[in-house]
Amino acid sequence: MSFLPHRKASSLDGRMKLVVAGFAGLFLLVAGKAAYLTLADGGKGAKPAVVRKEHIPRPDIVDRNGILLAGDMPFASVFAEPYRMIDVDEAIDGLLSVAPQLDAKKLRRQLANRKRKFVWIMRQVRPEMEEKILDLGIPGVRVMKEKRRVYPMGRMVAHVVGYSNLDSKGLTGIERFLDKAGALYTASLANPDGQGAAPAVLSIDVRVQHALRAELAKAMKKFKALGSGGLVMNIHTGEILALVSLPDFNPNSRDRTEALDKSRLNRMTSGVYELGSVIKSVTFAMALDAGTATLNKKYDARFPLHVGRNVIHDFHAQRRWLSVPEVFTHSSNIGTARMALEVGLEKHKAFLEKVGLFERLRTELPEAARPLLPRHWSTIASVTASFGHGFAVQPLQGLAVIAGLINGGVMIPPTFLKRDAKTAHALGKRVISEATSRKMRYLFRLNAIKGTARRAAAPGWRVGGKTGTAEKVINGRYNKDHRLTTFIGAFPMDAPKYALLVMLDDPRPIPETHGYATSGWNAVPVAGLVVARIAPLLGIAPKLDTEEARAELARWRKLHGGQKTKTGAAMRPPQKQG
Amino acid sequence: MRFLGLLNTVLVAGLVVFAFILYGHEHKTRMAERQIRKIEAQIAREKESMRMLRIEWAMLDNPGRLERLAKKHLKLAPVPPQDIRPAEGVLAGLPKRKAQPLERRDAASLTGLIARIQRGEAVQ
Numbered sequence: 001m002s003f004l005p006h007r008k009a010s011s012l013d014g015r016m017k018l019v020v021a022g023f024a025g026l027f028l029l030v031a032g033k034a035a036y037l038t039l040a041d042g043g044k045g046a047k048p049a050v051v052r053k054e055h056i057p058r059p060d061i062v063d064r065n066g067i068l069l070a071g072d073m074p075f076a077s078v079f080a081e082p083y084r085m086i087d088v089d090e091a092i093d094g095l096l097s098v099a100p101q102l103d104a105k106k107l108r109r110q111l112a113n114r115k116r117k118f119v120w121i122m123r124q125v126r127p128e129m130e131e132k133i134l135d136l137g138i139p140g141v142r143v144m145k146e147k148r149r150v151y152p153m154g155r156m157v158a159h160v161v162g163y164s165n166l167d168s169k170g171l172t173g174i175e176r177f178l179d180k181a182g183a184l185y186t187a188s189l190a191n192p193d194g195q196g197a198a199p200a201v202l203s204i205d206v207r208v209q210h211a212l213r214a215e216l217a218k219a220m221k222k223f224k225a226l227g228s229g230g231l232v233m234n235i236h237t238g239e240i241l242a243l244v245s246l247p248d249f250n251p252n253s254r255d256r257t258e259a260l261d262k263s264r265l266n267r268m269t270s271g272v273y274e275l276g277s278v279i280k281s282v283t284f285a286m287a288l289d290a291g292t293a294t295l296n297k298k299y300d301a302r303f304p305l306h307v308g309r310n311v312i313h314d315f316h317a318q319r320r321w322l323s324v325p326e327v328f329t330h331s332s333n334i335g336t337a338r339m340a341l342e343v344g345l346e347k348h349k350a351f352l353e354k355v356g357l358f359e360r361l362r363t364e365l366p367e368a369a370r371p372l373l374p375r376h377w378s379t380i381a382s383v384t385a386s387f388g389h390g391f392a393v394q395p396l397q398g399l400a401v402i403a404g405l406i407n408g409g410v411m412i413p414p415t416f417l418k419r420d421a422k423t424a425h426a427l428g429k430r431v432i433s434e435a436t437s438r439k440m441r442y443l444f445r446l447n448a449i450k451g452t453a454r455r456a457a458a459p460g461w462r463v464g465g466k467t468g469t470a471e472k473v474i475n476g477r478y479n480k481d482h483r484l485t486t487f488i489g490a491f492p493m494d495a496p497k498y499a500l501l502v503m504l505d506d507p508r509p510i511p512e513t514h515g516y517a518t519s520g521w522n523a524v525p526v527a528g529l530v531v532a533r534i535a536p537l538l539g540i541a542p543k544l545d546t547e548e549a550r551a552e553l554a555r556w557r558k559l560h561g562g563q564k565t566k567t568g569a570a571m572r573p574p575q576k577q578g
Numbered sequence: 579m580r581f582l583g584l585l586n587t588v589l590v591a592g593l594v595v596f597a598f599i600l601y602g603h604e605h606k607t608r609m610a611e612r613q614i615r616k617i618e619a620q621i622a623r624e625k626e627s628m629r630m631l632r633i634e635w636a637m638l639d640n641p642g643r644l645e646r647l648a649k650k651h652l653k654l655a656p657v658p659p660q661d662i663r664p665a666e667g668v669l670a671g672l673p674k675r676k677a678q679p680l681e682r683r684d685a686a687s688l689t690g691l692i693a694r695i696q697r698g699e700a701v702q
Contacts, residue, residue: 017581024585031592068636074626127627152636210641460659533656542659553660 058149058168059178059189060199061161063206064241064418068199069161070175072168073150076130076143078121082111085140095121095141098132124148149175151251157209159266160202160243160365160416163251163259172259173266174202174416177364185417201418203239208232211533213244216502219526220246223507223517229267229395231501232534235403235490237424238412240363240396241498241538243268267503270367272392276468276519277331277452278402278488279388281440284328285405286351287339288439289432295439298323299335307383312337315469315518328443329451331467333387340386341379348382355404355411355431361397364416369394388468395486395503402466402488403499406444409437445493449548452520456489456528459553460542461535463528464496465489467519472506482506485519487527492540502527525559532556 061070085091088111096102099122110119121141122129130143149164151157162173170176178186178200190197216228232242245267249259258264265271287293298321305312314332327335340348352358360370372392374381384390396414404411410428432440444464447453456463468486471478486503490496502523513521535542543549637643648654 020582020585027589031596035596067639068632071629071633071636073633074629127623127630131623150633152633153640156640156642207641210645214642214645458659460662532659536657536659536662541664542662544660 058164058170059186059197061174061178062199062201063157063204063209064201064239065205065207066199066201067206068152069157069202069204069206070149070151072147074127074145074147075124076127076145077123078125078130078133078141078143080111080119080121081140081142082114082116082119083140085111085114085138088112091138091141094136094138095133098136099129153206154252155248155250156213157204157206157243158248158251158259159245159268160204160240161251162365163256172367173365174200176366180366182364203234203237203241203416203418204243205241205537207537208534209242209244211537212242212500212530213246215526215530215533216244216246219502219504219507219522223504223510223522225504225507225522227263227267227505229501229503229505230530231268231396231399231499232530233399233403233414233499235407235496235499236412237419237421238400238403238414238427239419239424240414240416242534243396243416266365266367267505268395268501269361269363269365270369270394272369272372272394273484273486273503274388274390274392274470275395275398275486275488276388276470276484277333278398278466278468278486280328280331280336280386281402281405281444281466281488282352282355282357283336283340283348283386284324284443285432285436285440286348287343288324289436290343290347290351292342293324293339295324295442299327299332299338301327301332301334303334305334305337305383307337307380310380310383312383325443325446328466329447331452336387337383340382345377345379345382348386349377351431352385355401357391357393357397357401361394361400361414363396363414371397388470395501398486399488399499399501403490404431405440406437406464406490406496406499408434441490441493441496444490448489448493449551453487453489453524453527454555455520455524455559456487456531457525457552457555457559458491458528458531458535459556460544460549461531461540462492462494462543462549463489463531464491464493465524465527467524469518483517485517485523487519487523489527489531491531491535492543494543497540498534498538500527500530502530528556529560 058072060068060072062068080091082088088108091111092104092107095107096104102121107121110116124146125133133141134143147168148166149168151161151163153161158173160173162170162175162177164170164175164179170179174182186197186200189200212230212232216230219225220228228244228246230242230244231240233240243266245265247264249261249264251259253259267273284293288295301314301317301322302319304314312333314330314334316330318326318330318332322330322332322335324335324339326332327339343351349358358371358373360368362368371394374385374390381390400414401411403414409430409432411431412424412428441464444466445462446464447466448456448464452467453463453465456465465487466489468488470484470486471480472482472484473479474482484503484505485507486501488499488501490499504523504526507517507522509515509517509521544553
């Protein structure tokens with residue numbers, strides 16, 4: 001620099017200072033920012049460096065009272081990688097010290113082969129065991145976390161809950177619904193932070209479910225029936241409190257042959273059955289609502305009814321003029337057919353369509369069968385349909401329709417998810433008038449006081465209902481000796497809250513029923529037993545201060561006398577007990 | 579050039595100080611992260627055992643099992659409808675108690691007891 005003139009050098013020195021100062025300023029800025037971030041905790045509010053997300057599990061399924069019906073059970077499986085092991089003998093000693101049940105010989109043989117990549121040591125161990133094994137710290141021994149769907153209630157609610165496969169995919173029942181049709185619902189259950197999910201709350205009440213199942217199982221044994229089914233439904237909200245179909249299956253079993261067995265399918269929704277005379281209630285509601293029939297009107301049931309080439313007979317022929325209530329309590333085919341004919345072909349069809357008996361009922365359960373309907377809607381089709389012959393629907397569908405007829409006349413789609421009254425009200429569709437519904441309640445109750453359903457007789461619980469006996473089709477022909485007996489009823493009939501259905505597949509006549517095997521002798525008393533068990537659970541107060549209630553109590557004692565005395569003995573005051 | 583020398587000294591000193599502070603923080607962060615991992619594993623384990631217990635509870639809660647146990651161990655039966663009464667009816671049916679304030683009765687019996695003890699009578 002010495003050869004440069006002094007003046008210039010000094011000016012360069014000044015510029016240099018400026019540059020140095022500039023850089024120094026910049027560095028200070030960076031240093032300041034770094035100091036602020038590290039010392040003054042300026043990074044507050046930022047997301048943590050490590051985020052751990054649990055994988056979103058299948059939601060639990062619980063009943064309406066929060067009792068677990070299905071849940072994921074975590075378990076760990078211990079495995080070894082022999083090629084990574086250092087000392088096999090030490091490893092085996094260690095494992096045996098915490099799990100003495102292991103087979104040492106087998107283990108030694110498996111682990112001795114150093115080329116092996118993978119050996120299971122223990123499958124599905126409890127967390128305590130898992131921890132103990134990890135604490136041993138044996139190289140080459142590791143733990144794999146797995147999840148398995150378990151159904152704590154086992155067979156009891158198998159048909160509703162369904163089951164999922166090993167890949168946690170729902171295959172049947174609500175489990176399938178959660179994956180398929182109800183995917184939106186399932187998504188709504190997941191917590192926004194991705195940590196777990198709220199449980200899916202069903203309408204099922206396990207206490208009611210158990211009572212229904214226990215009584216049906218007893219009845220199946222007693223009447224040597226091939227199968228049975230039952231439903232309990234809240235008629236104001238459409239919630240199904242219980243669905244039983246026997247025989248059932250064990251959802252916890254890995255082997256699905258039992259679950260896939262045809263006789264173990266869900267009879268209540270995946271099968272269609274002729275409900276028989278139960279359907280007469282629909283005809284009555286139609287005729288009463290249309291005004292072609294009144295409770296005082298009489299119908300000629302003196303002779304069998306000729307329709308074209310067909311003749312309609314009565315099962316218990318009265319051979320006289322019957323009033324409308326009498327047609328109901330005697331379950332007269334002739335009377336009911338006349339009522340349907342009076343309403344007319346087209347109107348009859350329109351009414352059946354309106355209540356939804358002509359289309360497939362869809363609920364959350366994926367197993368929903370299409371109804372079997374007459375091919376041509378003719379006079380004879382209308383007449384037979386009026387008393388429930390010639391068309392078959394899901395039993396659940398039958399129950400939902402009857403519930404709509406007695407709840408005030410509003411059809412409410414049944415559901416297996418918990419629902420409140422407001423939602424149900426918005427979904428409801430009026431099918432008959434309030435007044436007609438009142439008449440239907442009267443007929444139902446009358447039928448249980450002195451009609452075909454008098455053996456229900458649950459004392460004080462005011463059951464009402466209609467029976468149905470259909471001949472089974474065997475080898476393409478109706479067989480008189482094999483029947484499907486049904487009862488659909490409701491309680492307490494003065495202000496109905498719950499409807500129930502009991503169905504027995506081919507009940508046999510037994511000495512107790514004097515050789516009869518129609519609905520009034522088997523399905524009806526079973527329904528009575530069910531109501532007597534579940535009504536107290538559902539918080540319904542009995543009324544025993546009426547004449548009819550006293551008569552019912554007498555009938556009940558006659559029917560189930562043995563059980564009553566046993567109950568009486570068990571009701572001793574506590575101090576007398578041994 | 580003196581200015582630059584000074585600046586460099588300051589910067590080097592700053593560097594060393596900040597490096598120490600930074601290292602300290604990193605160490606702390608690592609420790610905290612290890613702690614978080616440990617606690618998270620613990621939480622996961624607790625959650626798992628909660629699940630297991632919940633499932634076990636549900637299995638024990640199975641109404642069929644409860645019925646079996648009740649039949650085996652209890653001398654109880656379902657209440658028949660004729661024994662179910664509305665609460666008002668039951669209350670109306672109870673005999674009336676003598677109206678006596680609790681405190682006074684207790685006080686009376688206490689003073690009596692004290693008197694008996696003072697008199698030397700035996701207390702059962």
